[in-house]
Amino acid sequence: MPSAKPASQDAPLPGLDEASPKDAPHYLGHRERLRTRFLDGEADALPDYELLELILFRTLPRGDVKPLAKALLATFGSFADVLAAPIERLVAIKGVKEATATDFKVVEAAARRFAKGAITKRPVLASWSAVLDYCRTAMAFDDRERFRILFLDKKNGLIADEVQQTGTVDHTPVYPREVVRRALELRATALILVHNHPSGDPTPSRADIEMTRTLIDVSRPLGIEIHDHVIVGREGHASFRGLKLI
Template sequence: MPARKTASPAGDAEPHYLGHRARLKARFLDSGPESLPDYELLELVLFRTLPRGDVKPLAKQLIAAFGSFADVLAAPYERLVEIKGVKDATATDFKVIEAAARRFAKGAIGKKTVLSSWSALIDYCRTAMAFDDRERFRILFLDKKNGLIADEVQQSGTIDHTPVYPREVVRRALELRASALILVHNHPSGDPTPSRADIEMTRTIVQIAKPLGIEIHDHVIVGREGHASFRALKLF
């Protein structure tokens, strides 16, 4: 007669999180990332650097602290490691994933005519800037066929202001022999609504650039709550 199996002592039982990790990975592979809320997608990232233990509480704490999956990835390294349980390797993983997302989004517009892939352009701008905690002013320099010549952050500022010098914008366009520009900046507050200063600055750039044969296709403001197009709003 075969020996009867004896029950394992309570202390030998597998930790509950092991089954959870396997199930979460399977759901991600079977149903895709859209099937997971932000905290569960964050758990999958945390599995890499925290191979033991239940990471769900930490994932939820990070979402609560920063706001969303994207906000966690975009959070400054120094703020991430202030969260109890976030190791240096974990914070580094977040920043690598953020950089990869930006590189991927940039690649989507780099090989195409920018104006023929407007949705890809907006996705790139939001990925690159919408979750930044400081205002940055970015310029996309285009050739005669609206192909991308260069993508440069010209100025970085504070949480609610970036100094922009219209003549410097146009001077750089002439250096690169650009035929057109798309101006982009972010509002760390999250609200992409253009301010009076934004509108006046944009109109000044248009006035200086037009006699030199440089067209301003648009000025796009991005924020956590969406984006605003000056062209669509008929602000210039």
């Protein structure tokens, strides 16, 4: 009986048809090309949907994720808005798994930690642009108002960064006595107040202005200076000192 002829190493695997390149899915090789572009230093040139694709690759190892990336941007508006979206809203998008939503939240947390690192080892007022970058990263895309305080020492170094109150989509209660009490506990001599406007428009309201002036009146006799009150939103930021409101 003649021996069987060895299969050629170049022969197609059983059950797979030989397909011409024009018949292959268009996304074959796309992942590797995108990773290569990213690693070659083109990260800043990548559009938002391609950055999202790079994250989606981790939990969706097969298939074309470009349509999902673009659907996320269409739903939430921007790369930052996707990262900041609540997990329950993310997983409501067809194709987004809980693991994928978790990856987005990890990237968001890393961005906040990176931004905060720029203001923790130097006088805050000497790195004001870094302060603004951190405040926007930390709060601009929240869907509820939050009132944050940066507590500073006599050299304007950062002692603590705390969210004092969380409110609704258009209001956060602020209690001046609690603010002053916490400043005294930390031996802070100056404060930077920060809160966000989920509407996106950082323009101070009359209530914002009145609350800030009340805090100034309460804290100044105790030797605590209010350096600024910054409002952040998707459309930018507003500084009370810059607007000459304090």
